[in-house]
Amino acid sequence: MSWYLRTLGFGVVAAAISLGLIAARLGDGVRHVIFGQPLWLLLLPIPLAAMGLRAWLAPRPATMHFTRKRSLDRIGGGFATYLADLPDGLRLGAVLVLIVACARPQSTRLSERIEHEGIDIAIALDLSESMKNDDLRPDRLTAAKLVIDDFVARRHDDRVALVVFGTNASTIAPLTMDHGVLRNLIAQLRLGVIDGTQTAIGAGLGVALNRLEDSPAASKIIVLLTDGVHNADGVDPDSVAQKAAERGVIIYTVLMGRQASGAASIDPGQLERLASATGGYAYLAEDVGELQTSFQDLLNKLERSEIEGEQIRAELFGWLLWPVLLLLMLDIGLRTTRLRRFP
Structure with missing residues (x-):
């Protein structure tokens, strides 16, 4: 269950940071955000529930993540050991952001002339x-x-x-x-x-x-x-x-x-x-x-x-694909390098 909580924490934080950066990038001109396909948002609990079910039915085996001593020394002890679940969290964050993107978020703003x-x-x-x-x-x-x-x-x-x-x-x-x-x-x-x-x-x-x-x-x-x-x-x-x-x-x-x-x-x-x-x-x-x-x-x-001037809507789907791609690349990069696991 500790794996579930750490992965959940990493995933939610990664998704929140991604969405926050997009919101900051849009600027103050945006009045609000609406969703063209809001039913997609109903899928958000599914990956969270799937992780919980996995943690409950098939607990992770007590395998050693690092088979070589120098690898273990490089990671070190303490807080660093918790980063072993970061790739799973990044993947979860990518899935959450992708679901939000599929809901077709749209920003609404006014034309320059008011x-x-x-x-x-x-x-x-x-x-x-x-x-x-x-x-x-x-x-x-x-x-x-x-x-x-x-x-x-x-x-x-x-x-x-x-x-x-x-x-x-x-x-x-x-x-x-x-x-x-x-x-x-x-x-x-x-x-x-x-x-x-x-x-x-x-x-x-x-x-x-x-x-x-x-x-x-x-x-x-x-x-x-x-x-x-x-x-x-x-x-x-x-x-x-x-x-x-x-x-x-x-x-x-x-x-x-x-x-x-x-x-x-x-x-x-x-x-x-x-x-x-x-x-x-x-x-x-x-x-x-x-x-x-x-x-x-x-x-x-x-x-x-x-x-008010004419209301303009802008699709945000493309904007959200970039953080999805970035999170997946970080996931792959960490899994194949510093946080690589040896079964």
Whole structure:
């Protein structure tokens, strides 16, 4: 039985090393391996069972493997004596790998061309005077700029536009992939660049929607950040949200800052209506932590979709024949030289 265990160990290790080397050679581009004829794998236990039956029914005779003293001295004692069963293990490993090869393993990988479907995003930022409030440290506008900057930095494959609004609305940057320039523009935003005495949410949404009008992207998003309620003349925010829904544009709203109970300067319900009308979501951020969490959740919701290239399959049968051949050659070489047996 000791012969069986040693041979089994050598065989399994030889097969595992062979298959491992093939897997390493294939590289990281392989997504997974499938078998064209998986029923062949049912034969794997047969050589193992045959060896066990042989060891049980016909134990190996206690013959001396080496009839000459110098041969025995050359092999030496200790661990080296266990190598006498290595050729049997190599042969077993070759049989196991050959069975795996007959199961027709196939690697699947993608073609070199992988296309990504980017998202076009228009950010509408409130620049009304209340954005100087310091309940979000150091103030609401600075906190908003920091999370917007981080958001833009993480949207590598998306075009982003920036719109600001107070009493009226203005485009700071049209849709662009030049995120470096856009982040510089975000850093330079200050209160006072537009009239901030009122909050024209409708105008901000309208200009942001116009920035997406000619977008060919399958996914179009508006992210609205404000700390107040629409209180300016002009475009009604709900009508803009309806137009956005008709065009397939999704609106996400973020209401920033701590609001006093019953305060007339806010209307959370309106922001919820704007978002829900388009299938978006309304966030409430009363501190910097909640603001960051809101944008992190938004990032998760906007994970880019991926259009994969053509899947390519490659037959691995030929690859596995090489280790089979190598194991058999080592088996023959050891049997006829250093580990030769003399019956």
